[in-house]
Amino acid sequence: MSLRFHPLAQLTxxxxxxxxxxxxxxxxxxxxxxxxxxxxxxxxxVRGTERLPVGIQDGAGAAALELALAGRDDLEPRxxxxxxxxxxxxxxxxxxxxxxxxxxxxxxxxxxxxxxxARLLVHDVLQRAAGRTDVGxxxxxxxxxxxSRYIDFLVPGLLGMNLMGTxxxxxxxxxxxxxxxxxxxxxxxxxxxxxxxxLSQITGRLVFxxxxxxxxVVFARLxxxxxxxxxxxxxxxxCVVGALTFGGLGLLVAARPRTIEGVAGMMNLAMMxxxxxxxxxxxxARFPAAAQPLIQALPLTAVNDALRAVMLDGAGLAAIxxxxxxxxxxxxxxxxxxxxxxxxx
Numbered sequence: 303m304s305l306r307f308h309p310l311a312q313l314t315x316x317x318x319x320x321x322x323x324x325x326x327x328x329x330x331x332x333x334x335x336x337x338x339x340x341x342x343x344x345x346x347x348v349r350g351t352e353r354l355p356v357g358i359q360d361g362a363g364a365a366a367l368e369l370a371l372a373g374r375d376d377l378e379p380r381x382x383x384x385x386x387x388x389x390x391x392x393x394x395x396x397x398x399x400x401x402x403x404x405x406x407x408x409x410x411x412x413x414x415x416x417x418x419x420a421r422l423l424v425h426d427v428l429q430r431a432a433g434r435t436d437v438g439x440x441x442x443x444x445x446x447x448x449x450s451r452y453i454d455f456l457v458p459g460l461l462g463m464n465l466m467g468t469x470x471x472x473x474x475x476x477x478x479x480x481x482x483x484x485x486x487x488x489x490x491x492x493x494x495x496x497x498x499x500x501l502s503q504i505t506g507r508l509v510f511x512x513x514x515x516x517x518x519v520v521f522a523r524l525x526x527x528x529x530x531x532x533x534x535x536x537x538x539x540x541c542v543v544g545a546l547t548f549g550g551l552g553l554l555v556a557a558r559p560r561t562i563e564g565v566a567g568m569m570n571l572a573m574m575x576x577x578x579x580x581x582x583x584x585x586x587a588r589f590p591a592a593a594q595p596l597i598q599a600l601p602l603t604a605v606n607d608a609l610r611a612v613m614l615d616g617a618g619l620a621a622i623x624x625x626x627x628x629x630x631x632x633x634x635x636x637x638x639x640x641x642x643x644x645x646x647x
Contacts, residue, residue, distance in 0.1 A: 335464045335518050343453040343526045353378040354420045355396045357387045359409075363402030370431045371400075377423060400424060454529065457522040458609035459582035461515065462544060466576060466602050468514065469548025470569045473503045474556035478565040486646040497641055504549040504637075508542070515541045532612035536619050540612060540626065544605040547629045550636035551601070557643040576602035604628040 355378045356371060358364050364381050371379040382390060382399075390396045391409060398420035401407035406428060410417035480486050515537075522528035530537065555572055559565040576582075579589060580602035589597055597603055608625035611617035619626070 335460050336521050338460055339453075339457060339518065339522055340525065343456070343522075352376065354398075354416055354423065355380065356420055356424060357382045357390050357396040357399040359384055359387045359399060359401045361402050367400055367402055367406075367428075371424060371427055374423065374427055377420070377427070398424060453522070453526045454614060455585075455610070456583065457518070457526075457528045458613050459606050461518055461541075462580070462602055462606040462609055463577065463582045464514065464518065465541065465544040465605065466548045466573060468510075469545060469550075470552040470555065470573060473549055473552035474565055474569055475562070477503065477553070477556040478559050478562060481559075481647065482561060484647070500553050500637070500640060500644065503553060504546060508545055508549075511541060511545050528613070530613050531616035532618070536612045536617065536622070537609070539619060540605065540608045540622065543626050543629050543633070544601075544609075547601050547605070547633040547636070550633045550640065553640035554636040554643070557640045558645060560647075576600050579603070581606045599628065601629050601632040 353376055358367050358371070358379055358381045360381050360383050368379045368381055371377050380396070382396075387396070387399045387409075391399050391411070394414075397410065397414065397416040399409040401409060408421050408424070410421050412418060477486070519528075519530060519537075523530065551572065552569075555568050556565055559568060579586065579593075579597045580600050582602070586594070586597050586603060604625040608617075608622040608629075611622050611625070
């Protein structure tokens with residue numbers, strides 16, 4: 303059989319035509335990650351000194367407190383009546399309320415980081431105004447290099463999340479829709495193997511990989527100057543392994559469900575823990591030590607860590623061999639299970 307008419311080649315073309323005819327798929331593969339990067343990059347952009355709003359309860363001594371705090375460029379004092387100060391603190395409109403008294407009273411929410419920061423800054427100002435001097439001096443050094451910003455941390459996570467999302471939805475959703483419309487039954491009579499059909503879903507997914515990754519990486523570089531310190535070979539290897547891994551998981555999730563509602567629930571169940579725990583929007587180190595072995599074993603955690611190592615640290619393939627090994631193990635296991643469990647109807 304010629305390569306042109308090989309079942310795998312024909313099925314891959316079918317997959318590509320199906321994706322191109324679905325504008326929703328194009329949006330989720332290309333537009334959605336760009337919009338996410340743009341929105342979060344603007345929201346967490348590097349700005350000047352942030353001014354923390356501090357309420358000063360009106361009364362005797364309030365004017366002097368306001369004057370003392372107004373000299374700081376990182377505090378924004380405002381005088382408020384007692385009831386208004388309480389309401390502003392409750393709603394989060396101010397980080398701290400200072401009550402003029404002897405001694406002064408700090409009213410704040412200790413669970414809020416901005417409240418604790420404002421309390422320390424205000425106390426420092428008032429102590430200096432009262433004549434306190436530092437026993438020893440200190441020199442400040444500010445981190446300003448590329449790779450230390452939130453947008454630099456975010457873009458590799460968005461890239462990993464997009465690889466996962468398109469692997470699950472672009473493959474799994476397509477299969478279940480075809481099964482629900484009885485289209486898969488017609489393939490049984492054709493000269494192909496089950497593995498040909500499943501492989502075609504993954505190969506069709508890989509065709510879009512270059513554009514999918516390239517668009518996001520180039521956009522992040524042009525819009526936010528996100529670095530790419532590693533080689534394109536290393537980045538490509540991580541993305542290919544990630545796409546294969548999540549493609550295999552998408553096949554596994556879609557191996558049995560007959561309805562769109564059923565597969566959507568299973569996909570959300572599989573992806574939700576990785577959205578939250580795998581370091582897309584914040585570091586995995588925020589979770590307790592007891593949960594770390596499980597988190598580090600998740601495929602998206604491995605892919606995200608490898609992407610950040612390549613893009614931000616300039617790591618080569620040898621340095622990320624462990625992460626690639628975890629992702630590859632998920633890929634092989636999920637594809638083998640999908641082949642065993644897959645049914646046409």
